[in-house]
Amino acid sequence: MNLSIFFEPLPEDLFGYPENPKSVGGYLAPFIHSFPDWRSAEVVLIGLPEYRGTAAPTDLTYQGPNKIRQELYRLMKGTGSWLLMDLGNLLPGIALEDTYLRLKEVIEILVDAGKFPILLGGSHDLTYGQFLGYEHLSKTVHLVMIDSQLDMASEDEAAPDQSHLHRILLHDPNYLFGFSHLAHQTYLTEASTLAALEKLHFELFRVGQVRQQIQEMEPVIRQANLISFDVAALRHQDAPGQQQANPFGLTGEEACQLCWYAGQNNELSSFGFYGYRPEFDHRNLTATTLATMVWYTIEGFYQRQASLDFQSNQFIKFAVGFHDNPNKMFFFKNRHTEKWWMQVDDLSGQHPPLLVPCSYQDYLTAADGDVPNRWILMQARF
Template sequence: MNLSIFFEPLNEDLFAMFSKPRTLGTYISRFVSSFPDWRAADIAIIGVHETRGRDKTSTATETTDPPARAVRKKLYSLTKGAGRCKIVDLGNLRPGITLDDTYLRLKEIVELLVSHNTIPVIIGGSQDLEFGQYLGYEHLERPVNMVTVDSRVDMLEESDEPANRKQLRQILMHEPNYLFSFGQVGYQSYLVEPEVMGTLEKLHFEAYRVGEVHKSLQEMEPIVRGADLLTFDISAIRHQDAPGYEPANPFGLTGEEACQICWYAGLNDSLTSIGFYEYQPELDERDLTATTLATMIWYFIEGYYHRKNDLQFTGNKFTKYAVGFHDNPDKMVFYKSKHSEKWWLEVEALSAEKGSRIVPCSYEDYLQATKGEVPNRWVVTQARLG
């Protein structure tokens, strides 16, 4: 497939000043006159200026500039980290005639990149674009795991609601259904209907309030480590650190917490795409949000180049721990990586025919098991396995 037909080239004059030694702009091969060789790249940056899924009652005057433009300017000027850097910038996706056409274009692009082990970094655009990102995994014909960082749970049913408030429902209703697990990080209770949270609980999905993230950010790492794809709604970040969204929210993640989550995502050997959505540059005073987003992407890139390849549980890369329970012949098996010191938990399915699944966990899960308590992560995973 000729990917270049889907993209608009970038204006080289805009980025010339950021091609200084040791900046990322020097190392990123971008689509200006010729399309970069994305097959040889580890990471591909994609801008998507698609906002038809957003609430049209917004008081902001929408700019004609793609949201990715301001982010690129900040990202290109950041200092490159240590080690290799094989990154391409494919330019801006040409929107489809309809919103559904854009989803399908994004699906084809994500599918092709993932098939060639190139990670798409999508800079949107409204949050409903994550539906197109998710569709890009249909070809795998296996269950996938998704994590979204958002202050709301976008699962409304009303037909008159904007697309970016109900795309999670689209994902859950999509056939074939290949979503194995879903994790919601950073939601705020006063922005989410109780019925929606009840639905997530019935589906054995995990959801963590923003207060839980503040209390123990490290406990979010296993959630992110289990994801094949991750999406980040910029409105999950408090307005002080990222004012470029509407409606304004004085509460949420800090910029530092957002960067830490992106670092976790980069380190995740399983993660093959990431999307950043809902950035509105017309609301971004002094480009503060663009700087925050660029730094988040920088941490994701750095995390990627520090991956440990911790997905093979045979050999001598792991230490295996078996935890027994009083008056119960069953044991709970944990694995600890000798390289990264991260923990995994083996969960047996209720049906013997379905085997077992090894999922990321935390040291706290292991300690809980040693006290004779069954970790919640084991319970919800077994329920999903059936």
């Protein structure tokens, strides 16, 4: 498939002449005159200038991906080879649904080829197109979403960027094995929505929980196959370029920490940054914040470890017994990264055991004689 038919080139005056050869712009290959050979890349950037799924976009809105690029290109390159290419901006379809399907096809091709696409959105409903890109896989996936609220509106008149999560959960065929939502704010979310998702055994973390226990979010993110980040999860002080002026939320530093975790996740195969509205962005502060988050994602990507062999000397195996139960719970710790995994056995015996990312706290909970909540949630999904 010739991917170039889906993209428009970037303006030469903005991206053709990097200010510093050691900057990100000096290392990557952008689509300006000729479409880059994306097959030789490891990480690819894709702009999504599509905002029909949100309220009241302006002409400036559609420059959102380029604004983020401008700030990203100015940053200094990190460690590693950084085989990075910028494919330009995805051409929107005639209708919004056409854009979803176009994004689906692009994600499908890139993921199949082992590339890591980073999406610069675009309204948050484009997560649906990103999710569709995994439909062809012969396996289930885990989605992590980071947003100030759960976009679960079911009313017919609801905007797509307020209802896309509802659409993902109802998608047929159902290949969503797990879903985790980070940084929601309770006063922006209906209690019935939270209760419904908890009954489905999904993980939900309030912004306060994320902030107070940000290291506990690492195993949550380590489960993800795809991540969707809405700029609305950031507080207004760090990211004014959003539809709503939100005085509370994640700081830029906390968001970069989550992106660092995400980049290091070997299972993560796409990451979308959505919701940026440049018409509200004073002095490009939001664009700079998002560009730094993208930088940490790429830097984390180049810190990924080799494929995991839990039987090798790379891991220490721990067995935890329970007083009233002859069975044991097994944990694995990586000697080098000190990351933990937990073995979850299917009690019905119908499925093979799963090795699930967990935290040191989960091990301590089991050692104290209690079953970790993460084990209970995974058991319920069998």
